[in-house]
Amino acid sequence: xxxxxxxxxxxxxxxxxxxxxxxxxxxxxxxxxxxxxxxxxxxxxxxxxxxxxxxxxxxxxxxxxxxxxxxxxxxxxxxxxxxxxxxxxxxxxxxxxxxxxxxxxxxxxxxxxxxxxxxxxxxxxxxxxxxxxxxxxxxxxxxxxxxxxxxxxxxxxxxxxxxxxxxxxxxxxxxxxxxxxxxxxxxxxxxxxxxxxxxxxxxxxxxxxxxxxxxxxxxxxxxxxxxxxxxxxxxxxxxxxxxxxxxxxxxxxxxxxxxxxxxxxxxxxxxxxxxxxxxxxxxxxxxxxxxx
Amino acid sequence: xxxxxxxxxxxxxxxxxxxxxxxxxxxxxxxxxxxxxxxxxxxxxxxxxxxxxxxxxxxxxxxxxxxxxxxxxxxxxxxxxxxxxxxxxxxxxxxxxxxxxxxxxxxxxxxxxxxxxxxxxxxxxxxxxxxxxxxxxxxxxxxxxxxxxxxxxxxxxxxxxxxxxxxxxxxxxxxxxxxxxxxxxxxxxxxxxxxxxxxxxxxxxxxxxxxxxxxxxxxxxxxxxxxxxxxxxxxxxxxxxxxxxxxxxxxxxxxxxxxxxxxxxxxxxxxxxxxxxxxxxxxxxxxxxxxxxxxxxxxxxxxxxxxxxxxxxxxxxxxxxxxxxxxxxxxxxxxxxxxxxxxxxxxxxxxxxxxxxxxxxxxxxxxxxxxxxxxxxxxxxxxxxxxxxxxxxxxxxxxxxxxxxxxxxxxxxxxxxxxxxxxxxxxxxxxxxxxxxxxxxxxxxxxxxxxxxxxxxxxxxxxxxxxxxxxxxxxxxxxxxxxxxxxxxxxxxxxxxxxxxxxxxxxxxxxxxxxxxxxxxxxxxxxxxxxxxxxxxxxxxxxxxxxxxxxxxxxxxxxxxxxxxxxxxxxxxxxxxxxxxxxxxxxxxxxxxxxxxxxxxxxxxxxxxx
Numbered sequence: 001x002x003x004x005x006x007x008x009x010x011x012x013x014x015x016x017x018x019x020x021x022x023x024x025x026x027x028x029x030x031x032x033x034x035x036x037x038x039x040x041x042x043x044x045x046x047x048x049x050x051x052x053x054x055x056x057x058x059x060x061x062x063x064x065x066x067x068x069x070x071x072x073x074x075x076x077x078x079x080x081x082x083x084x085x086x087x088x089x090x091x092x093x094x095x096x097x098x099x100x101x102x103x104x105x106x107x108x109x110x111x112x113x114x115x116x117x118x119x120x121x122x123x124x125x126x127x128x129x130x131x132x133x134x135x136x137x138x139x140x141x142x143x144x145x146x147x148x149x150x151x152x153x154x155x156x157x158x159x160x161x162x163x164x165x166x167x168x169x170x171x172x173x174x175x176x177x178x179x180x181x182x183x184x185x186x187x188x189x190x191x192x193x194x195x196x197x198x199x200x201x202x203x204x205x206x207x208x209x210x211x212x213x214x215x216x217x218x219x220x221x222x223x224x225x226x227x228x229x230x231x232x233x234x235x236x237x238x239x240x241x242x243x244x245x246x247x248x249x250x251x252x253x254x255x256x257x258x259x260x261x262x263x264x265x266x267x268x269x270x271x272x273x274x275x276x277x278x279x280x281x282x283x284x285x286x287x288x289x290x291x292x
Numbered sequence: 293x294x295x296x297x298x299x300x301x302x303x304x305x306x307x308x309x310x311x312x313x314x315x316x317x318x319x320x321x322x323x324x325x326x327x328x329x330x331x332x333x334x335x336x337x338x339x340x341x342x343x344x345x346x347x348x349x350x351x352x353x354x355x356x357x358x359x360x361x362x363x364x365x366x367x368x369x370x371x372x373x374x375x376x377x378x379x380x381x382x383x384x385x386x387x388x389x390x391x392x393x394x395x396x397x398x399x400x401x402x403x404x405x406x407x408x409x410x411x412x413x414x415x416x417x418x419x420x421x422x423x424x425x426x427x428x429x430x431x432x433x434x435x436x437x438x439x440x441x442x443x444x445x446x447x448x449x450x451x452x453x454x455x456x457x458x459x460x461x462x463x464x465x466x467x468x469x470x471x472x473x474x475x476x477x478x479x480x481x482x483x484x485x486x487x488x489x490x491x492x493x494x495x496x497x498x499x500x501x502x503x504x505x506x507x508x509x510x511x512x513x514x515x516x517x518x519x520x521x522x523x524x525x526x527x528x529x530x531x532x533x534x535x536x537x538x539x540x541x542x543x544x545x546x547x548x549x550x551x552x553x554x555x556x557x558x559x560x561x562x563x564x565x566x567x568x569x570x571x572x573x574x575x576x577x578x579x580x581x582x583x584x585x586x587x588x589x590x591x592x593x594x595x596x597x598x599x600x601x602x603x604x605x606x607x608x609x610x611x612x613x614x615x616x617x618x619x620x621x622x623x624x625x626x627x628x629x630x631x632x633x634x635x636x637x638x639x640x641x642x643x644x645x646x647x648x649x650x651x652x653x654x655x656x657x658x659x660x661x662x663x664x665x666x667x668x669x670x671x672x673x674x675x676x677x678x679x680x681x682x683x684x685x686x687x688x689x690x691x692x693x694x695x696x697x698x699x700x701x702x703x704x705x706x707x708x709x710x711x712x713x714x715x716x717x718x719x720x721x722x723x724x725x726x727x728x729x730x731x732x733x734x735x736x737x738x739x740x741x742x743x744x745x746x747x748x749x750x751x752x753x754x755x756x757x758x759x760x761x762x763x764x765x766x767x768x769x770x771x772x773x774x775x776x777x778x779x780x781x782x783x784x785x786x787x788x789x790x791x792x793x794x795x796x797x798x799x800x801x802x803x804x805x806x807x808x809x810x811x812x813x814x815x816x817x818x819x820x821x822x823x824x825x826x827x828x829x830x831x832x833x834x835x836x837x838x839x840x841x842x843x844x845x846x847x848x849x850x851x852x853x854x855x856x857x858x859x860x861x862x863x864x865x866x867x868x869x870x871x872x873x874x875x876x877x878x879x880x881x882x883x884x885x886x887x888x889x890x891x892x893x894x895x896x897x898x899x900x901x902x
Contacts, residue, residue, distance in 0.1 A: 061816050061818060062818060063815075063816045063817060063818050064815060064816050082533045082534075082621070082622070082623070093770075094770040094774075095770075097813075098768055098769075098770065098812075098813045098814060098822045099813060099814030099815075099816065099820075099822055101814075101819050101820075101821050101822075102821075103331075104501060105327060105331050105333065105500040105501050105502045106331075106333060106335065106336045106500040106501075107500070107501065107534060107536070108336060108534070108536040108537070108617065108621070109616070109617075109620060110335045110336050110419070110421075110422055111327075111330075111331040111332070111333070111335055111336070111500065112330065112331065113327070113328075113331050127620045127621070129620075129623075148470065148818065148819055149816065149818050149819045150819075152819050155328070159328070163433055167430050167433060168388075168389070168430035168431060168433055168434035169387075169388050169389025169427075169430065171387060171389075180379075180380050180383040180384065180387070181383065182383055182386045182387075182392075182399060182400050183386060183387065184397070184398030184399065185394050185398050186394065186398055187393075187394045187395070187396060187398075190391060190392075190393065190394045193391060194391070194417070197391045197423065197426075198419070198422070200330070200335070200422070201328075201330045229391075230389070233389065233391075235389065236389075
């Protein structure tokens with residue numbers, strides 16, 4: 001285990017006196033920092049004050065002897081205002097145990113890689129403030145998905161379901177490069193599909209869905225929402241919309257949804273998933289498609 | 293061993309577009325990416341896509357704005373290609389179903405952005421990148437293009453002729469993150485690097501954690517020069533705590549910057565008397581830091597960006613995503629209070645030297661997107677010009693690799709007759725690179741031998757993984773990475789001077805030396821992020837060094853590169869690109885003149901005022 005010391009760098013005076021006049025703001029601040037004139041980092045303050053957050057992190061590795069039996073590890077992470085769940089696990093990894101494994105990338109709620117099960121609910125680590133959670137904060141991989149290692153789950157089934165709804169725009173014929181002009185879409189129609197288009201494929205909704213947990217073939221809220229985005233887009237023809245509805249009204253499609261709203265509750269992008277599924281059911285009825 | 297015609301490394305905007313183009317040109321194409329495609333950093337782009345779509349605008353104006361914005365360090369053939377291709381490529385996205393924001397008549401909306409003479413930024417709310425990424429991934433799914441996701445590409449397999457211009461890229465070596473297997477991928481026609489930016493070389497950045505300059509480092513070590521690496525864009529509006537980006541769209545829609553005295557400082561202190569908040573990004577970033585240094589910053593750290601006056605309806609319509617970011621990451625409600633912002637590392641204008649067709653000097657090796665330097669951004673990239681770069685040059689690289697004839701490029705690559713050598717004595721020895729000793733954990737292999745190149749490269753990478761895994765004490769990558777990031781942020785930031793840059797180079801050298809002793813603590817072959825990040829850290833060291841070296845030799849003030857010793861743009865000596873190439877484990881520097889001659893006119897350097 002490595003412990004990284006945050007030693008202030010010892011410096012000779014970095015400035016040539018005759019350069020003072022053209023000293024840049026950044027250099028001035030850097031110099032002040034080096035001379036200890038600027039407040040030390042808030043993290044160190046918190047550390048000095050002894051304020052830490054207690055996190056309990058799920059650990060499992062099929063290959064490593066003492067991790068083959070799943071367990072929870074406790075970490076006490078120095079608290080800093082504004083700190084998120086992701087910040088805490090990153091700190092634990094970088095400072096205490098480099099084998100702690102989780103997916104993350106953008107840390108701004110758009111890449112969708114760090115959906116975890118935190119204190120019993122699906123959420124994105126990067127947009128969940130630690131200060132809003134009860135301690136110790138329990139961090140687990142998404143339920144109902146196979147755990148690969150620690151907080152990493154196998155997403156293949158989720159991706160398969162996303163792909164099953166033909167998730168791509170289907171226009172009749174793509175125009176040649178020479179007469180490429182946009183298709184018209186009313187601002188109202190764009191507004192109608194707006195929320196559905198925000199999905200970041202994090203898998204939180206699928207993981208929270210009781211029906212999906214019991215029926216592996218159920219398309220699930222994310223895939224149905226993806227289909228909704230296309231089905232409600234006026235730029236696709238009626239014929240294609242019907243084709244989409246036929247995919248959705250199959251045995252393991254929209255009719256499986258029992259409107260428990262858990263997907264809507266956990267969606268980090270606030271997509272009204274249950275509502276979208278209901279709307280597609282209504283569309284299917286209107287088109288006289290069968291329901292199960 | 294896997295085999296395809298065209299291999300695309302990276303699955304962000306440029307990679308996906310390259311794969312679609314290569315597939316359309318008939319090549320058996322595969323994407324190899326360390327992230328699943330929808331996780332790519334392109335998804336975080338907010339602002340929009342510049343394209344001259346409307347009557348009253350035309351590609352020549354777009355090209356002119358881009359040349360001026362670049363501070364005359366962009367190559368005109370590349371810029372004109374960008375401006376000419378962007379409208380068609382943007383419209384293509386619309387036909388693929390991308391949900392652009394719309395006007396009442398159903399046409400796509402466009403808005404003003406900094407440095408543009410016409411409101412030509414096409415957008416989808418403040419989440420344009422998310423929609424662009426997903427729309428293109430949908431098209432990849434539609435075409436059934438093979439994607440190897442969560443495969444980390446460790447190195448290229450290139451031949452070892454003495455002159456990089458004679459080398460050939462035969463494929464790549466990748467590590468399956470899920471199982472720990474190292475495999476070779478043979479490319480019959482070409483390898484396209486589309487690995488994104490190197491933002492993780494800095495401590496405060498808008499870039500994702502995955503932006504570690506892997507493509508830069510691999511191409512560089514294989515012998516392709518890196519161009520204009522000193523030009524790093526610092527975005528004026530990132531959130532102070534995390535570096536999360538607040539789109540230029542906020543200022544485009546009329547957002548105002550205030551200092552702690554409530555003064556609209558862009559005008560009040562004369563930083564940009566005409567354009568104010570919509571001056572070029574480098575101008576605004578320096579102004580903000582000046583305000584903080586003059587004691588007019590908020591909490592001595594940042595300034596305020598206010599959009600309240602735009603009204604709830606307009607904010608929700610066009611900038612809703614910004615409200616969520618401010619709320620989630622700073623606890624600020626943008627409808628009732630101003631948002632805290634400060635400059636953060638955002639974009640690398642420089643990158644792997646390529647021509648208009650995406651080709652590097654190594655046969656069969658291409659690069660596109662942020663990891664490449666065509667160069668369209670020169671000293672400073674205009675907001676809204678990154679996304680068209682991805683689709684325009686991603687498409688061209690894909691098509692060319694697959695055999696489409698795009699014509700002879702006007703931009704030359706690699707070392708040749710048209711370059712100028714540098715005789716500067718580098719003040720800091722580069723430090724041990726780990727290339728000379730095959731046993732060192734830092735060894736990355738460099739270029740392979742002439743015969744059986746791919747097999748050899750695979751063996752070398754397997755040995756590299758074994759060495760890193762077998763060693764059970766030493767230094768951990770996180771420590772080296774943090775040291776490197778802090779050095780770059782402290783000394784190679786918005787404001788730079790010789791002494792500071794030399795200091796940074798010394799620290800980079802220390803990082804190199806410490807890296808000789810790096811070890812991976814996690815013994816597992818399952819999803820070993822410790823190992824992956826250790827290899828990424830090596831790449832960051834190499835890339836950071838090229839950034840600092842470029843910044844050291846370019847003793848002038850151009851675009852995003854401000855130098856204390858010489859605060860004027862020096863057109864007489866510096867209308868040229870800086871190139872750093874890796875010769876026998878040491879960086880060497882040379883220069884190539886900037887091309888200001890366009891199709892019909894020459895872009896005469898003018899004072900860049902806003």
